[in-house]
Amino acid sequence: MNRKSLRLLGCVAVAAVLCLLLAAGPAAAQQKVIKIGTIFPLTGPVANAGQRCQAAVQTAVEIVNGQHPGVKVPLAKKGGLLGGYKIQLVHADSQGKPDIGKAEAERLLNQEGVWALIGSYNSSVSGPASLVAERAKKIFMCGASSSSALTKRNLNYFFRLAPTDATESAEFVEVLKWLNQKQNANIRTIGIIYENTLFGKGAAGEAKKAATAAGFSVVVDVPYTPGATNLNSEVQTLKTKNPDALFGAVLGADYALMVKTMKQANWVPRMSINYCSGYQDPIIAKQLGKDADLFMGSNAYTPQFATLLPAVAAVEKIFKTKTKGVPFDGDSIQEAVAVIVLAQAIEKAGSLDPEKVVKVLHESTFDSPLSLGGKVQFAKGGQNIKAFSIVTQLQNGEYKRLYPAELADSKAKVVFPMKPWNKR
Helix, strand or coil: CCHHHHHHHHHHHHHHHHHHHHHHHHHHHHCCEEEEEEEECCCCCCHHHHHHHHHHHHHHHHHHHCCCCCCCCCCCCCCCECCCEEEEEEEEECCCCHHHHHHHHHHHHHCCCCCEEEECCCHHHHHHHHHHHHHCCCEEEECCCCCHHHHHCCCCCEEECCCCHHHHHHHHHHHHHHHHHHHCCCCCEEEEEEECCHHHHHHHHHHHHHHHHCCCEEEEEEEECCCCCCCHHHHHHHHHHCCCEEEEECCHHHHHHHHHHHHHCCCCCCEEEECCCHHHCHHHHHHHHHHHCCCEEEECCCHHHCCCCCCHHHHHHHHHCCCCCCCCCHHHHHHHHHHHHHHHHHHHHCCCCHHHHHHHHHHCEEECCCCCCCEEEECCCCEECCCCCEEEEEECCEEEEEECHHHCCCCCCCCCCCCCHHHC
């Protein structure tokens, strides 16, 4: 073989090797990717909340994937997981509808090939979507859905970060007793308004149970259809019964409509206390302005909690770049925590074997500087037993910490009873 032929053969060989390397490149890159699906209501009556939850997941993934020495949360400095793996998100819109959420869970798992799921804000969506994950033996991290029924199903792959409606119902009743003792409030009767969903019906049931056990009388309970165009008859029913206190399980735009309808009907109860609902939505609070004041509710986070959760500031700075300056609320921050806890479990397991990661999730306690409890620990069924919230009251657009006493703002005083509309 002459020299020309040898040179030609050498060039062909080099080209072949280069082709093999180029072909292997994407496959090698794919081996370093952990695909995680998200399911949130990106459209519909609670779209604002869903979009913030998605932004929170994106924020947490950005922190885990990168190197952020100024962010004081676990794994912020590592630049990925397991020696270089990066999380890649695949998003889905549930529209707040259970059937769509279930179908999207199936698509994400079966067609997109995601390794785990995160979602879904609405308890009525998280329920069926997480059953899809359970059948597939895939992890489902649930940040904000609060229905206590979700962690009573004895699932192995489901993990919920937020407090439950049962926990918050008990806390609300304690607040009523506290007001009766502190201000001689003489609260005796309770009304309940709730959306006709898993979340709403579950919250109403827990409210009745807690109230009755504490000696209060539930004089009226009013369900409504989510996304209602008016709540006139529901508010009139409440006004007729005129309970001392109102418990509300009302989400998103429905909450704003409820408040506006109360004003139109010229009625407020002596106090109104709300689950993790439209009450804590910073956009809705801003839209309602003064009309939102003096309502009460539970929060896992507001900007007024900054002194309690100093690690949030650096994370929230990234989050705001994705939300046009809107801060975290209690729901969205729980979704960020879900990502960070899952990332810690993967790293501790040293593996992407779901069974090994699930075992770590069940058996470990995780640092969580974005949570009021400071730690995350899951009981059987997947409930975070370290989760709790603070009862606040909106005063001049700020969420004032009131209860429990050890976490209350020392300068805040509860306004009771609520002022009538014409005296605000």
